[in-house]
Amino acid sequence: MQAQLNSSIARELSRSTGLSDADHKVLRALSDAPDQRLRARSLRDQLQWEKSRLSHHVSRMEQRGMIERVACEEDSRGSDIRLTHTGRKVIAEACSDYSRIVRDYLIDALTPEQLDSLADISETILQHSTTARSNLLAEATT
Amino acid sequence: MQAQLNSSIARELSRSTGLSDADHKVLRALSDAPDQRLRARSLRDQLQWEKSRLSHHVSRMEQRGMIERVACEEDSRGSDIRLTHTGRKVIAEACSDYSRIVRDYLIDALTPEQLDSLADISETILQHSTTARSNLLAEATT
């Protein structure tokens, strides 16, 4: 179900905005940030991406004029990534499309009770995942 | 949550068996098939993959000796894909690892009620997805 839902949402988003799922995530993270600007490192943590993946993807999006790299003030090793004017317009449009898509595929499909229940289940699984990991690692050494 | 869970499962599976998620899906589908053998087309439908993706992936797995292509009897356009002896051993081991991982990350995390509820929710979303698609397509033309 989950694979199906993800691919439906990605397909619709790409159709109506031309953005891939990855593009959308980057733009969304930046537009939520103060100054529409974020340290590469924070973006990486938020998206849980490999550092090289972020770097390559940022290069491609920079080419397309949606974002740009700027020198970081506090730490000259790091770099900041910032939405361009174009990027702001693109994500503003994409946002409403995205809401509509998620509403149609997910929110409207479920009853309010099911939605609550899903939120609860998600929370539980996330909480449990660190425990699960240690269990498996312990088993692996036996 | 879903992204997190998927990547946890894939990471553990790869650690304990050396198989990627894609490898595992192919082997599992073949091992469930009669004669451990399947038409490329059926495998494609089952996995919902692009035809070229399947073809490339099969070539790589063939190189690694887990599966092999054989001419198809009924239709000489098509080709059958079959588990090799090695492939059978690999998937047999991976199966028990996989069950253990899913149990640890998912099944054990939830109460029986939550599991039932999740199954129900999944079913509902899948059922609804065709409806959602037609809604969006209708909107798109206005």
Add this chain to the structure above:
DNA sequence: GAAGATTGAGAGTTCAATCTTC
């Protein structure tokens, strides 16, 4: 001409090596 499949090129992702600044 349509359906089943393969091929090659281009885009996206990962891994290891590197470079710079802390």
Add this chain to the structure above:
DNA sequence: GAAGATTGAACTCTCAATCTTC
């Protein structure tokens, strides 16, 4: 030496073109 980031090569996936058999 460690942390932040980039680069290049290898691997995976997608798209379009092609080849063969129905």
